[in-house]
Amino acid sequence: MSPSSLTVKATAATTPTQPGSWPLVTIAEEPADALSSWRRLVTGTDPSARPGARTLVGQWLDPGCIYALPVGGVVVTCDRYSGQWHLTMCTVTDDGLTTVKEWRQKSPMGARAASYIARRLPDTAADMRAVAVQAKSRTNLYDGRCYHCRRWVDAGAGRLIDSGGRKEPAHLSGQCPPPPQVVTPNRRGEPCQLCGNWVERGTGVALRQSEPDPATGSYYRAAHQTEPGACPLGALPGPRNRVNGWCSLCGELVAAGGGYWDPTAHRSLRHAGDCPAPKWSGPTWQVRRARHEPAFKIGQVRRVRVDLRRGGDPVPPQTLGYRVLSETYIELIGLVVEVVEIGRRQWARLCPATASEAADMVADDTVAALDARPDAGAVMAGWSVEKIGHQNPWLAEITGRHPDYEYRREFLLSKRDYTNANSRGTRGVQFHWDLLPNRVYEAAWSVSHRETRREFLKTTPDGDVETISREEVEAWLNHAATWAAS
Incomplete structure (x- = not known):
């Protein structure tokens, strides 16, 4: 690679302190046979870094892009070939980039070359910056939707732009087609903007609005037809139900497809027509x-x-x-x-x-109550479990029922023993609780890194802890007040 390939003519500057009057410089492309390359506007050095290229501090420059650079700035380029590195130091003048020195060496930039560059930095180098004027345009190799207008771009007919580190296809600058006034079919279901009834997804059109929707930010709203008065008769006010459910007005069953969800009320199902006569005379x-x-x-x-x-x-x-x-x-x-x-x-x-x-169920409840009746023991029992993994074991006393969590629980504090624990505390930690008699508890703990066990517990008259079933917990809660009164 010759030195002339790194020197590019540029527009002369009139006021070096203003970015608008800085010389416009096109950064040299990466050579086709180079294994890797980089270009940088050097603004200083880092003495704490390892000797070599890491001591240079500055702004990375994209090959092939046009930048406005301040006069006196130092641009360093590096191209790595098989067994050889080509380094070039250039300065920015009114006429563009001028080559100061080149290195051809068999190793990356060393302390000698870095020191040479650092000694020739201007006093104002720390305040210098490069202003991108025109990025290099790359043709899109695959088709896709334009990043700006979301219309289709065929492969090779557009360009690639950077979007958060990803390359997205886009039309050429100024060639995005105007947005369509009507999109067929509509891509989402919503109330019709003409009649107010529901438009199912893919059954109508989407009409462009002059202002975006405040809630969704979309410029399009669904409609049955493009003209007022052409909407079908009998359209439902909300989306049709796909599963069975009960009407929120009459409480009767609504078969799948026989009703609609009221868009003004959360999870409110209605019959498509008039509500039928009630099947049951009493409460349900x-x-x-x-x-x-x-x-x-x-x-x-x-x-x-x-x-x-x-x-x-x-x-x-x-x-x-x-x-x-x-x-x-x-x-x-x-x-x-x-x-x-x-x-x-x-x-x-x-x-x-x-x-x-209910006779059989009442009889079963009586037997369960007798089996679950407290034993009148007064001995506390200790229960311990080892922690495995990152999740801590827990134990809670069940004191009643809860409409959302099934049971009302009072979580108890534990005593912890770290004698045999590992350094991260994920194994070997012993959690210990004292359980009172004539009460029911629920505990959860990990038996491996993938398996968790959850059981109901209570104490025995001998001071031990035993596992009980959910049916015993239910019987305990159902008759606790009766036992306390007796």
Whole structure:
């Protein structure tokens, strides 16, 4: 590579202190046979760095780009070939870049060349900067959507621009087509801007607006047709439901596709037409099945808990199994009359169970209460577990039920022993708790880095800790007040 290839003529400057009058310089391209290259405007040195190129401090320059550079600035270029490095030091003059010295060596820049460059830096080098005037345009090799207008750009018909470190295709400067006034079909479902009813995704058009939407920032809004008055009759006010559910007005079942979601109310399902006559004369409630519970079946008698925050009929106190868990959380025994699958969760509609229907469940509850009755022991029991992994074990006393988390828990502080722990505290730490008698607890801990165990615990009269089932916890909570009174 000859020295002349690094010297580029430029426009003369009139006032060196103003960027608008600095010489315009095109940085030399990377040689085709070079293994690697870099170009830099040197503004100082770093004495603490290792001797060599790392001692030079400054702004990196892109090959092939045009920069406005201050007169007197020092530009260093480096091209690495097989077994050889070519270094060039240039200064910025009114006529462009002028070569000061070249090095041809078999090793990277050493302390000798770096010292030579540092001694020739001007006093104002620390304040110098390069101002990019025109970046090198690169043709897009693949088709895609324009970064600016989002219209399609064929391969080789546009350019590449830098977007946060990524190269994105774009039309050539000034060649982006004007945005279309009508996009067919519409790409998202929303209320029609002409009639106000719902437009399903892909069934209408999108019309361009003069101002972007304040909520989404989009210039387009969906419509059934391009002209007012051409919207179809009978369009629904909201998106059609894809799964079964219950109407928020009448409480009756709405089959999939037979209703719509009210866009003005969160998760509010409505019938597409008039609501049908009610099937049940008495109160009914919708209940969601917990993950650990068995599936609902029509005609089944179940003990359930009703969250009145979701709406529904009030629960009469004479209902079998009636128990107030909190102000809006009621337990009862009901008969399953309808079952609905909503996503991956199962919901059921229940009505109050009669005495004959609930007789077997009441008898089972009596037996469970006797089995779970406190043993009147007064000995505390200690329970310990070893920490494995980054997650700490925990233990909580179950004091009641919660509408969101199933149980109301009071988490207990632990005593920790680090005698056999590793340096990171991820193994060998012993967590210890003291458990009181006649109470139920829940604990969770890791048995390996991938497996976590969760169990219910209580103390025995001998001062030991035993694992109990969820049914025993339910019986304990159901009859705790009765035991306390007796």
